[in-house]
Structure formats: C-alpha cells, structure tokens
Amino acid sequence: MSILFQHALDLAWSDGRLSKRGAILLENFQEILELSDSQRSVVEEKHHLQVIPHLIPRGHGSGASTLDQWMTSLMDLDDELPRYLISMGRQSLETGISKQAWIEGFTAAERMKCEFEFARGVWEPEFEVEILVWPEVLDPVAKSLGLLLEEE
Amino acid sequence: MFIDEPTEDEDDIDPFEALNVSTTAPAARGASLLDAFAEDDVEDESSEEEGEVIATLEMGGMMEMNEEIVESVIPLSEAGVNEEEEDIDPFEELGAMRPNVNAVESTNTNVNDALAAFMDEDEYQGPENTIVFEGESATKDEPIEQEEVEEEIQVETEKPRAQPEELYQFLLEGVWVDDVLDPAEVALMARKRRELGISFETHLKILKQILHD
Numbered sequence: 225m226s227i228l229f230q231h232a233l234d235l236a237w238s239d240g241r242l243s244k245r246g247a248i249l250l251e252n253f254q255e256i257l258e259l260s261d262s263q264r265s266v267v268e269e270k271h272h273l274q275v276i277p278h279l280i281p282r283g284h285g286s287g288a289s290t291l292d293q294w295m296t297s298l299m300d301l302d303d304e305l306p307r308y309l310i311s312m313g314r315q316s317l318e319t320g321i322s323k324q325a326w327i328e329g330f331t332a333a334e335r336m337k338c339e340f341e342f343a344r345g346v347w348e349p350e351f352e353v354e355i356l357v358w359p360e361v362l363d364p365v366a367k368s369l370g371l372l373l374e375e376e
Numbered sequence: 377m378f379i380d381e382p383t384e385d386e387d388d389i390d391p392f393e394a395l396n397v398s399t400t401a402p403a404a405r406g407a408s409l410l411d412a413f414a415e416d417d418v419e420d421e422s423s424e425e426e427g428e429v430i431a432t433l434e435m436g437g438m439m440e441m442n443e444e445i446v447e448s449v450i451p452l453s454e455a456g457v458n459e460e461e462e463d464i465d466p467f468e469e470l471g472a473m474r475p476n477v478n479a480v481e482s483t484n485t486n487v488n489d490a491l492a493a494f495m496d497e498d499e500y501q502g503p504e505n506t507i508v509f510e511g512e513s514a515t516k517d518e519p520i521e522q523e524e525v526e527e528e529i530q531v532e533t534e535k536p537r538a539q540p541e542e543l544y545q546f547l548l549e550g551v552w553v554d555d556v557l558d559p560a561e562v563a564l565m566a567r568k569r570r571e572l573g574i575s576f577e578t579h580l581k582i583l584k585q586i587l588h589d
Binding site (some may be wrong): 346 | 413552554556557558559562563565566576580585586587
C-alpha cells in the first residue's frame with residue numbers, strides 16, 4: 225500500500241468532503257506515482273472503510289488546496305529527495321527498522337524513484353550518509369519508518 | 377625272706393622265650409624288617425601291573441569277567457538265568473517298534489547333505505555364480521566397481537551446491553526473524569555480500585522476493 229497516496233486521500237478528505245478538484249488531483253497523483261487502478265482501489269477502499277466513516281463534514285472539499293500544495297512541495301524536492309531518503313533510511317536503521325516499515329518506506333521511495341538511495345541508507349553501513357532534517361512534506365514517510373510519532 | 381628274691385629254678389627259664397620276644401638286636405632286626413618291606417613293594421608293583429591290564433580291558437571284557445566271577449560264585453543255571461533270556465528283545469516284549477537304524481542313518485545322511493549344501497554355499501564359488509546384469513560381463517567386476525566409485529565421486533562433486541544467491545537469501549530471511557533490522561545485522565549482510573560476490577542490486581532483488589512478493 226502506498227503511504228503517499230493514502231496521505232493524499234487524507235488531505236483531499238480533510239474537511240469531511242471530497243471536491244471535484246480534489247478528485248482530479250488524486251487522479252493526477254495516481255499517475256505520478258504510477259499506481260495501477262487495482263493498487264489504488266486497495267488503498268482507497270481501506271480509507272473509505274476506516275477513515276471516512278469517522279469524518280465530520282465541516283466544509284465543501286477545501287482539502288483539495290492542501291493536497292495541491294503538498295504535491296507541489298513534494299515535486300519541488302526533486303534533486304534533494306534522494307539525499308533526504310538516504311538520511312531517513314539510515315536514521316530508521318539506527319532506531320531499528322521493522323519489516324513492515326522497510327516495506328512501506330521502500331515502496332514509497334520506489335514510487336518516487338529513489339528506492340536505490342533509500343536502500344543504500346539502510347543496507348550499506350560503509351556508505352557515508354549525511355544526517356539531515358527531513359522536510360515536512362516527507363512526514364508521511366517518516367511516520368511509516370517510525371521516525372515520527374503519529375501525533376506529531 | 378623277700379618276695380622278689382629269685383630262686384634257682386626260675387634262673388633256668390629264659391624270660392624272652394617265655395614271653396616269645398626276639399632276642400636279636402634291634403638294628404639287625406630292622407634290616408631284616410626293611411628287607412621284608414622291600415619284598416612287599418615288589419608284590420605291590422606286580423599287583424599294580426595287573427590292575428593296569430584290567431583297566432585297559434573293554435567294558436564287555438569287564439562284564440565277562442564279572443560274569444565269570446559271578447558264575448564262579450553262583451552258577452548261572454542255578455541263578456535262573458538262561459542264554460535265551462539274554463537274547464530277548466526288550467522292544468518286542470514291550471510291543472514297541474524298534475528304532476530303524478537304517479532310517480537314522482538315512483536322516484544322518486540327509487543332515488549331512490544339508491550341512492554339506494551349506495558348506496557348499498559358504499564356499500567361494502568364483503565369478504561363475506555372480507549375478508550378471510544385462511550389458512555387463514561377470515569377468516570385468518573390478519572395472520565396474522571402479523567406475524561406480526568414480527561415478528559416485530563425480531555425483532558428489534556435481535551435487536548442486538547452494539548458490540551464493542540462495543545462501544544469501546537464506547541469511548537474509550534469518551535477519552528478519554525478529555522483525556527488526558539493526559546495524560549489526562546490516563553489517564553482517566554487507567560482509568556476506570562481499571564474500572559471496574553479490575551486488576547491491578541483486579541484494580535488492582532478493583529482498584523484494586522475500587518481502588514484497
């Protein structure tokens with residue numbers, strides 16, 4: 225399951241409603257992440273079952289703007305993204321990375337085409353890694369790696 | 377007059393003769409006694425020789441001797457024992473079948489034959505009795521054995537050894553047993569990659585096979 229697309233759904237439904245713009249952004253993000261319809265449906269079904277029933281509608285889909293901003297920030301990382309993912313991989317190893325955390329982090333990095341860098345941060349101890357403070361846009365990845373508590 | 381005082385009549389009587397005691401010196405008498413013992417030994421030796429001769433006799437002879445002795449003491453005719461009674465067959469008297477001596481002999485021969493057969497089996501028969509399979513000849517046993525040994529060695533050497541990737545996968549699966557990866561395990565796996573000549577790309581491929589597929 226892609227933690228990135230799950231985060232995008234959370235943002236799009238943040239005020240309890242999904243706008244048309246939010247739905248279009250999700251379609252675009254699916255293409256960016258190169259998710260298949262079946263892969264997306266797995267993520268979306270889980271979200272519909274576990275998250276949406278607990279949402280209290282308090283707007284008209286304003287989450288689309290938040291989603292757009294987050295997507296733009298993520299795309300803007302560009303060349304910085306591999307460095308951050310390497311650093312996050314190394315930090316997760318030092319704190320003790322679980323199997324599930326590895327799978328989710330690696331899959332997310334794979335969606336961002338940085339899986340090799342992330343893996344080097346975890347599996348190559350001789351590879352010198354600069355420890356960086358990751359940007360807020362990568363918080364979903366940090367949460368999946370156990371570097372950030374859910375509440376934070 | 378005293379009681380013990382000898383009289384003249386009493387002096388004429390030889391007390392040794394009266395008591396029937398020898399008057400010869402003990403030494404001289406001892407020699408004669410020794411001679412007498414020597415004569416007794418000779419007699420004993422002769423009797424021992426006779427005993428040895430008797431001992432070498434067969435039991436039947438002893439029995440005949442005993443019978444002769446018995447007959448000399450009590451005649452057989454008087455004792456009520458006839459020669460005919462000696463010939464009575466006890467098996468006929470009891471109405472039992474006499475054991476067939478010939479049959480026993482035949483069974484003995486059968487047993488002997490069976491044992492002889494075993495003996496024959498135990499004996500080395502040579503290459504003529506060895507099992508010969510198709511396409512083989514019994515005369516070239518040793519080369520066949522050598523070939524078999526060589527084949528076994530070849531099979532052992534050709535046994536599919538664990539490929540480095542398989543070995544690495546095995547180790548990688550072990551790393552995740554406790555569900556948490558730590559730096560020591562990662563260092564171990566990095567060292568194993570160098571030892572086994574596994575690239576990092578291959579490592580990722582194996583890892584995906586283990587965890588993602």
